[in-house]
Amino acid sequence: MQDDWARPVVHWEIEALDPERLRAFYGELFNWKIGDGPIMGIPAGIGGPEPGPAGHLRQSDRSGVSLYIQVRDLKATLARAPELGGTVSFEPFDVPGGPTLAGIKDPEGNPVVLVQQ
Numbered sequence: 001m002q003d004d005w006a007r008p009v010v011h012w013e014i015e016a017l018d019p020e021r022l023r024a025f026y027g028e029l030f031n032w033k034i035g036d037g038p039i040m041g042i043p044a045g046i047g048g049p050e051p052g053p054a055g056h057l058r059q060s061d062r063s064g065v066s067l068y069i070q071v072r073d074l075k076a077t078l079a080r081a082p083e084l085g086g087t088v089s090f091e092p093f094d095v096p097g098g099p100t101l102a103g104i105k106d107p108e109g110n111p112v113v114l115v116q117q
Contacts, residue, residue, distance in 0.1 A: 012053075012065070012067060014026070014067070014106075014110065016108055017108055018107075018108065019040060021085070021107055021108075022106055022107060022108060023040055024084070025084045025085055025086060025106055025107050026042075026106070028080075028084050029077065029080055029081060029084055029086070030069060030071070032045075053068075064110075064111070066111045066112065066113055067110075067111075067112050067113070068112075068113045068115050069112060069113070069114060069115065070114075070115045070116070070117065071114050071115065071116055072116070073116075074092055074100055074102055074114055074116040075092070077102075077104075077114055078091075078092070078102055078104065078114065081104040084107070085106075085107035086104050086105055086106050086107055086112075087104065087105045088102070088103070088104055089103035089104055089105050089111065090102060090103040092116075099115050099116055099117050100115075100116045101113055101114065101115055101116075102114045102116075
């Protein structure tokens with residue numbers, strides 16, 4: 001039998017009760033160009049990890065999906081999120097030997113982890 005291969009994450013989805021509200025939030029906060037229609041496409045950006053996004057699984061008190069989004073200026077992004085209807089869920093902390101992380105929730109309460117290398 002041939003060795004199997006890892007299947008990386010190649011797409012993600014944000015489900016929303018009010019898609020236009022979240023379109024405005026993510027578009028403004030991350031400068032995303034979000035398409036029109038019932039399925040609002042968000043193209044891949046520059047500077048992401050190659051060959052694609054990595055992920056992890058962990059025990060938690062909830063089940064769901066979290067997006068980890070790299071930002072240039074963590075403090076500025078944390079300040080901007082509440083202006084756009086989001087909330088800060090946890091303040092920045094350094095991962096030993098890794099990036100600095102902080103957390104926000106979008107206007108519908110979906111978690112987003114901000115990553116600054």
